[in-house]
Amino acid sequence: MKLADALDPYSFEVRYTLDYVCYLVSSRRPERVGIVSPCSDMCLAIMRRLMANGCHFSVLSPQIQIAAREELGLEVDVQGYDGSDDLLVYPFSLEQGMPVLQSRFMVAAVRNSLSYKRLLHPRAVATNVMTLVRSLKKRYQISIQAGAFHPTFLLVYGAALAVAGFAPSVYFQLTDRAMTHYFFCRGSLWRLSYVVILHGERIV
Amino acid sequence: MVNGLSEVAIAVGRLDRWLDSMRNERGYCGPVSHWWESNLLYCGPMIDWRYEGIISGYVTLFSKTHQLAWLEKATRAADDALQAQLPNGSFLNSSFQLGPLPGGTPHEAAVDVGLLELAKTLSQLGDRRASGYFQAAERNIRRYLLGTLWNGQGFMDQPWNPVLVANKNATTIEALLLYEELGGGSMQEFLLRAAQVVLQAQVKAGPRVGATIHRGTGNHRLAISIYTARSLCGLMKLHDRYPSQDHLKFVLAALPFLYRLVTDSGVHFGMYRDGRGIRSPRWIAGAGDILRALLLAARHLPVDATVAEQLVHVLLTHQDAAGGIRTAYGFAQKGATTDCAGPPELRDVLPVVGWCDKAFRALTMLADDVVDAPNGESRILCTWKGKPCEYIETREEIRLEADRCRYRWVKGESFPEVYEL
Numbered sequence: 001m002k003l004a005d006a007l008d009p010y011s012f013e014v015r016y017t018l019d020y021v022c023y024l025v026s027s028r029r030p031e032r033v034g035i036v037s038p039c040s041d042m043c044l045a046i047m048r049r050l051m052a053n054g055c056h057f058s059v060l061s062p063q064i065q066i067a068a069r070e071e072l073g074l075e076v077d078v079q080g081y082d083g084s085d086d087l088l089v090y091p092f093s094l095e096q097g098m099p100v101l102q103s104r105f106m107v108a109a110v111r112n113s114l115s116y117k118r119l120l121h122p123r124a125v126a127t128n129v130m131t132l133v134r135s136l137k138k139r140y141q142i143s144i145q146a147g148a149f150h151p152t153f154l155l156v157y158g159a160a161l162a163v164a165g166f167a168p169s170v171y172f173q174l175t176d177r178a179m180t181h182y183f184f185c186r187g188s189l190w191r192l193s194y195v196v197i198l199h200g201e202r203i204v
Numbered sequence: 205m206v207n208g209l210s211e212v213a214i215a216v217g218r219l220d221r222w223l224d225s226m227r228n229e230r231g232y233c234g235p236v237s238h239w240w241e242s243n244l245l246y247c248g249p250m251i252d253w254r255y256e257g258i259i260s261g262y263v264t265l266f267s268k269t270h271q272l273a274w275l276e277k278a279t280r281a282a283d284d285a286l287q288a289q290l291p292n293g294s295f296l297n298s299s300f301q302l303g304p305l306p307g308g309t310p311h312e313a314a315v316d317v318g319l320l321e322l323a324k325t326l327s328q329l330g331d332r333r334a335s336g337y338f339q340a341a342e343r344n345i346r347r348y349l350l351g352t353l354w355n356g357q358g359f360m361d362q363p364w365n366p367v368l369v370a371n372k373n374a375t376t377i378e379a380l381l382l383y384e385e386l387g388g389g390s391m392q393e394f395l396l397r398a399a400q401v402v403l404q405a406q407v408k409a410g411p412r413v414g415a416t417i418h419r420g421t422g423n424h425r426l427a428i429s430i431y432t433a434r435s436l437c438g439l440m441k442l443h444d445r446y447p448s449q450d451h452l453k454f455v456l457a458a459l460p461f462l463y464r465l466v467t468d469s470g471v472h473f474g475m476y477r478d479g480r481g482i483r484s485p486r487w488i489a490g491a492g493d494i495l496r497a498l499l500l501a502a503r504h505l506p507v508d509a510t511v512a513e514q515l516v517h518v519l520l521t522h523q524d525a526a527g528g529i530r531t532a533y534g535f536a537q538k539g540a541t542t543d544c545a546g547p548p549e550l551r552d553v554l555p556v557v558g559w560c561d562k563a564f565r566a567l568t569m570l571a572d573d574v575v576d577a578p579n580g581e582s583r584i585l586c587t588w589k590g591k592p593c594e595y596i597e598t599r600e601e602i603r604l605e606a607d608r609c610r611y612r613w614v615k616g617e618s619f620p621e622v623y624e625l
Binding site: 171 | 230243292302305477539589620
């Protein structure tokens with residue numbers, strides 16, 4: 001499966017999000033990481049970030065297993081749904097209906113319907129993150145780690161775009177400010193962020 | 205051409221030790237600051253243009269001192285690239301500031317330059333390892349540069365982005381020249397067309413005369429100092445093999461443009477379309493590429509030695525106690541047409557392997573020897589988001605302290621341990 005254009009792994013929304021997701025994964029130092037996504041590009045993007053850690057990966061399908069071998073020279077397992085992975089990563093895949101599998105830890109990036117994107121593309125983003133979190137809390141102790149593309153970021157970034165044609169100096173200063181100051185938020189603004197990054201630890 | 209060569213020898217020795225501190229078993233690591241974007245999250249090994257300066261620098265040190273230790277460091281670096289070469293000839297994680305993505309430009313061509321310079325030296329020594337490095341570069345050149353990026357007119361920015369960027373074509377020229385020299389077959393057709401891409405990007409009149417336009421910047425049409433210098437280097441190397449008055453005219457026009465941007469505290473980023481200077485940030489470690497451009501140009505043309513001295517001064521005075529050279533000054537006011545003021549920002553003081561390699565390569569061109577000098581601990585007052593912080597670097601880690609630890613990267617790890625920026 002290829003990514004929808006909104007989830008191009010080269011786009012900065014996906015790159016920055018995956019960097020943050022993999023930072024959270026890395027902080028747990030897992031030996032086995034399961035990547036729960038039907039999208040081979042997304043799985044390879046996660047592997048590229050984590051393969052230097054020496055952890056072992058599992059994926060959902062033989063097709064992704066072959067892609068890992070052919071494109072990265074990496075041998076990975078196909079998931080057995082047996083809870084053997086220390087940590088499962090859901091890179092924009094819970095919204096695609098991927099099941100929540102057994103693992104001690106989980107890290108997910110989710111696109112949120114309560115964001116500006118829903119206004120621009122009403123059918124593009126369907127996940128209500130609040131509902132999702134409530135559902136996950138039955139099995140995991142969930143902590144929201146960051147929101148990306150929240151209203152403050154969009155205001156500053158939008159202002160930059162508005163002046164780009166006639167005031168390049170202001171454009172570059174504002175875009176830099178948007179990216180360094182406001183890209184990720186860790187406060188309550190995550191509720192209105194386009195992308196929400198969350199971490200879960202299984203309730204024993 | 206340049207005074208203070210013993211200081212250069214010390215600086216090179218300290219840079220070598222610093223580079224060692226940034227390695228793990230898979231390659232050179234560390235966070236990245238850049239104009240386009242910065243990546244302070246993914247810090248793992250990347251096979252990008254850092255390998256150009258590192259391998260070339262060590263090869264140069266070997267050729268000057270005949271000490272095998274430098275050749276071994278060059279081969280160790282080249283082995284990182286071989287280990288990370290993908291089945292399609294590309295290199296794993298070659299996109300520098302974009303993070304861990306393959307297919308970075310001009311990064312992959314730059315890695316080829318490093319590999320081929322090493323292969324050339326090993327070949328001259330009759331060392332059998334030469335063929336392995338040559339073949340790795342050949343796989344990349346044949347499958348990626350010629351097989352994917354070549355569009356008949358020049359080398360594209362990316363397979364999906366047909367823009368022909370001058371400095372990227374110039375780096376590819378350097379790689380193809382070495383490939384041709386080492387028996388890869390005639391590259392003349394590609395070289396001369398790529399040269400046209402570079403020549404056509406030069407501004408012919410007005411306040412930016414001599415500058416190279418970065419066509420990847422769309423309507424902004426930015427003229428960028430470092431990329432003008434890298435364009436110049438490609439044409440100077442080409443001129444050695446395929447002499448042309450056009451190449452010399454390009455260089456003669458580019459040099460005064462570069463001179464205007466060099467200051468005692470760094471090199472201005474570049475110029476906007478209307479001729480206003482982009483004075484923030486000023487490049488520091490990357491100024492090594494401008495110094496290299498002057499040194500290459502000096503083989504054929506008169507070059508202002510005081511500017512070269514100024515650039516050496518910039519590099520030496522911004523080498524911090526831990527041995528790395530700062531990236532820039534003025535990131536907090538990125539894009540400003542006025543000089544920045546106040547303390548540096550985190551992205552300024554951060555030494556980045558993919559910038560320090562440029563300082564390393566240029567300084568090795570000047571150094572006749574290397575002084576093995578120890579590094580210490582850097583403690584620099586700086587800012588992040590306008591707030592005062594302290595940047596701390598040792599051989600083992602990089603930290604940013606404010607009210608608490610905001611950032612901590614243990615050298616060699618793929619991600620920081622603390623990221624609260």
